[in-house]
Amino acid sequence: MPEKEKPEKKLEELGKSVLRQIEEKKNPDITLPVRVLSNIFFDEKLGLVKLGDKVSHRTYLNVAHTRKFMQTLMVAAECRKIINQGVTTSIRDLYYALKRTIPGTNENTVEDQSESDPIIEDLEAALDTLRERLHLQADRKGYVAGPLTLTDAGDTIDCTKMGSSGWAIPSNVEDEIIKFKKCTADFVLVIEKDAVWQRLNQDKFWKKHNCLILTGKGQPARGCRRLINRLHNELKLPVYVLTDADAWGYYIYSVIKQGSINLSFLSDRLGTPGAKFVGLTTRDVEKFDIPKNVTIKLNQGDIKRANEMMKYIWFKPNEWQDELRHMLEVGHKLELEALSSKGIKFITEKYLPKKIKERDFLP
Amino acid sequence: MPEKEKPEKKLEELGKSVLRQIEEKKNPDITLPVRVLSNIFFDEKLGLVKLGDKVSHRTYLNVAHTRKFMQTLMVAAECRKIINQGVTTSIRDLYYALKRTIPGTNENTVEDQSESDPIIEDLEAALDTLRERLHLQADRKGYVAGPLTLTDAGDTIDCTKMGSSGWAIPSNVEDEIIKFKKCTADFVLVIEKDAVWQRLNQDKFWKKHNCLILTGKGQPARGCRRLINRLHNELKLPVYVLTDADAWGYYIYSVIKQGSINLSFLSDRLGTPGAKFVGLTTRDVEKFDIPKNVTIKLNQGDIKRANEMMKYIWFKPNEWQDELRHMLEVGHKLELEALSSKGIKFITEKYLPKKIKERDFLP
Numbered sequence: 001m002p003e004k005e006k007p008e009k010k011l012e013e014l015g016k017s018v019l020r021q022i023e024e025k026k027n028p029d030i031t032l033p034v035r036v037l038s039n040i041f042f043d044e045k046l047g048l049v050k051l052g053d054k055v056s057h058r059t060y061l062n063v064a065h066t067r068k069f070m071q072t073l074m075v076a077a078e079c080r081k082i083i084n085q086g087v088t089t090s091i092r093d094l095y096y097a098l099k100r101t102i103p104g105t106n107e108n109t110v111e112d113q114s115e116s117d118p119i120i121e122d123l124e125a126a127l128d129t130l131r132e133r134l135h136l137q138a139d140r141k142g143y144v145a146g147p148l149t150l151t152d153a154g155d156t157i158d159c160t161k162m163g164s165s166g167w168a169i170p171s172n173v174e175d176e177i178i179k180f181k182k183c184t185a186d187f188v189l190v191i192e193k194d195a196v197w198q199r200l201n202q203d204k205f206w207k208k209h210n211c212l213i214l215t216g217k218g219q220p221a222r223g224c225r226r227l228i229n230r231l232h233n234e235l236k237l238p239v240y241v242l243t244d245a246d247a248w249g250y251y252i253y254s255v256i257k258q259g260s261i262n263l264s265f266l267s268d269r270l271g272t273p274g275a276k277f278v279g280l281t282t283r284d285v286e287k288f289d290i291p292k293n294v295t296i297k298l299n300q301g302d303i304k305r306a307n308e309m310m311k312y313i314w315f316k317p318n319e320w321q322d323e324l325r326h327m328l329e330v331g332h333k334l335e336l337e338a339l340s341s342k343g344i345k346f347i348t349e350k351y352l353p354k355k356i357k358e359r360d361f362l363p
Numbered sequence: 364m365p366e367k368e369k370p371e372k373k374l375e376e377l378g379k380s381v382l383r384q385i386e387e388k389k390n391p392d393i394t395l396p397v398r399v400l401s402n403i404f405f406d407e408k409l410g411l412v413k414l415g416d417k418v419s420h421r422t423y424l425n426v427a428h429t430r431k432f433m434q435t436l437m438v439a440a441e442c443r444k445i446i447n448q449g450v451t452t453s454i455r456d457l458y459y460a461l462k463r464t465i466p467g468t469n470e471n472t473v474e475d476q477s478e479s480d481p482i483i484e485d486l487e488a489a490l491d492t493l494r495e496r497l498h499l500q501a502d503r504k505g506y507v508a509g510p511l512t513l514t515d516a517g518d519t520i521d522c523t524k525m526g527s528s529g530w531a532i533p534s535n536v537e538d539e540i541i542k543f544k545k546c547t548a549d550f551v552l553v554i555e556k557d558a559v560w561q562r563l564n565q566d567k568f569w570k571k572h573n574c575l576i577l578t579g580k581g582q583p584a585r586g587c588r589r590l591i592n593r594l595h596n597e598l599k600l601p602v603y604v605l606t607d608a609d610a611w612g613y614y615i616y617s618v619i620k621q622g623s624i625n626l627s628f629l630s631d632r633l634g635t636p637g638a639k640f641v642g643l644t645t646r647d648v649e650k651f652d653i654p655k656n657v658t659i660k661l662n663q664g665d666i667k668r669a670n671e672m673m674k675y676i677w678f679k680p681n682e683w684q685d686e687l688r689h690m691l692e693v694g695h696k697l698e699l700e701a702l703s704s705k706g707i708k709f710i711t712e713k714y715l716p717k718k719i720k721e722r723d724f725l726p
Contacts, residue, residue: 082707085707085708087562087565087707087708089558089707092558092698092700093558096700096701096702096703096704097706099657099704100654101656137558139558141504143531151526152527153526153527154526155526157525157526157528162515162518163515163516163540164515164533164535165515165520165532166531167531168506168531170526172527194502195452195456198453199451199453291463293462293464293471294459335455337455337458337459339459340456340459341459341462341463343460344448344450344460
């Protein structure tokens with residue numbers, strides 16, 4: 001869903017609204033969505049972790065709010081400034097750009113970055129926008145290869161011709177920077193681990209199976225999750241996710257699919273409810289005759305985590321309940337690299353083709 | 364220095380030598396360089412941390428060696444196999460590919476990855492080669508932009524046309540994968556932080572100053588260090604390094620320049636003794652009138668580390684002694700982002716141009 005209004009317009013409106021209140025001799029007040037667990041819910045119809053509609057008020061003439069009120073306006077003003085300059089900056093740079101000593105006092109505008117970061121999230125939630133659209137860049141990681149041509153800041157990138165590296169996913173993949181030009185792929189395979197991605201890229205898996213391969217290098221960064229969302233929503237590509245068969249892998253999948261609690265106010269832009277889980281599962285050990293000595297015994301933490309996950313509403317489908325119960329029964333987990341015990345090319349030539357052909361997915 | 368012999372040839376020779384010893388009814392023996400601190404020295408002429416010439420013997424008929432002897436040959440055989448297949452794999456996949464239970468026993472060939480990883484380093488040192496040439500990929504990170512055209516696994520990459528992302532540095536940058544085609548840059552600027560790299564890329568710093576900009580995202584991965592080495596040695600490009608003004612930043616510089624103790628046997632391929640340090644220094648605070656409130660007070664760890672570094676032979680030049688002494692005197696460090704307190708574009712429009720023009724470097 002593209003935003004109707006430009007973020008600079010929204011920032012301007014925020015400023016004008018404060019000004020208006022001052023002119024009317026009111027106590028200036030900024031309305032913010034409440035971003036705590038009690039205001040977060042799972043929207044079963046959309047399949048997304050969402051923020052509820054409770055709001056709070058940050059007012060200037062409240063000593064408990066004054067500092068944060070000032071910081072909110074400072075961050076908003078700086079964002080407006082860098083958008084006007086046509087530049088982008090990191091949240092660390094933003095913090096340094098704001099930091100100064102208030103004249104005639106010993107008080108700093110911001111003391112450290114842990115003060116400015118939550119203000120950015122407040123603004124994203126309040127203005128219903130992404131920090132990337134406020135020209136703030138998040139950390140980036142992840143790579144793509146396959147039949148997709150796009151422009152990145154004006155340069156044309158053909159993701160079939162990116163060598164051993166792949167196209168590096170930038171922090172900002174919004175339409176103003178990244179425009180999709182042509183895509184003939186049938187689906188997107190999202191891979192937890194870069195080493196496995198490199199294996200698939202070297203075997204030109206994307207060519208043989210006419211797909212895009214994408215890795216987020218562990219828990220995907222925002223840019224990567226946003227790109228998956230755009231590939232699914234705009235290019236209508238099915239999304240299949242491949243992770244380790246362990247609690248961390250399943251968690252990564254759930255964040256790609258449903259969004260996260262932390263960024264619940266952005267789930268519609270960062271989550272992809274249509275995603276499916278292709279593997280690895282503990283059921284695969286038998287299905288693919290994987291030697292037992294490459295499985296890893298569950299530790300106490302794994303057992304606790306699996307039991308917790310069984311209670312999560314988004315792991316309630318029978319197939320997930322069965323997988324988690326099975327993991328606890330057999331008492332082991334396994335990594336994607338365990339498939340290499342069947343030969344280095346087993347994952348690209350046997351495992352994935354069979355799983356995808358038989359649509360052997362978890363929901 | 365390109366290797367004279369192909370690594371598969373070296374692996375073959377290793378195998379043949381063991382075979383010959385068995386046929387001669389000798390106790391099979393593999394000679395390995397000793398990779399401990401006592402065999403590491405700083406070669407002042409080359410400006411590199413180097414491995415000395417002490418060797419040890421790993422023999423089959425010594426119960427303390429037998430397991431490692433077997434593992435050494437298994438790793439060597441697997442490398443030979445994947446080179447023949449024309450594929451590359453990760454060190455984690457290698458571990459899984461080797462792991463099996465020895466028939467008729469409860470003994471596994473390798474128990475976990477901490478057993479197979481040091482064997483890889485043994486082979487690199489013994490065969491005087493890089494794991495990348497044995498088709499084992501290391502973790503990768505880092506990006507490049509600027510007037511350099513290369514081929515990456517056969518695809519042509521023009522690093523002036525890589526959008527906001529840059530060309531992602533792969534794990535293997537050896538000549539067999541990455542070939543330099545054309546480079547008109549005057550120097551390479553190596554930047555510790557990706558966020559700063561993105562700032563420079565957005566300002567097209569590489570265009571205005573006819574250079575390559577390269578980031579290793581913190582401590583550079585092997586591929587990144589090797590690429591810097593190749594750019595300097597093969598394309599004769601001066602290398603300038605930009606890091607935070609703190610012990611960690613100075614350490615990153617020293618590893619890029621002199622190599623590291625861990626990988627001392629690879630210093631000639633991973634180190635770049637000709638590199639120079641462009642900044643940040645604590646002396647810059649006064650030179651560039653940087654506000655005091657964006658500096659960070661040294662903690663006990665910083666003070667201890669700075670005192671240690673003053674004793675390192677590679678920080679002995681007067682300029683470094685002065686900088687470290689000055690850091691301890693003023694009692695603060697600072698980050699690259701601190702320059703943003705002078706405006707978001709200060710680093711690209713003022714700081715770097717002045718530093719480079721005046722050749723205000725540390726050795």
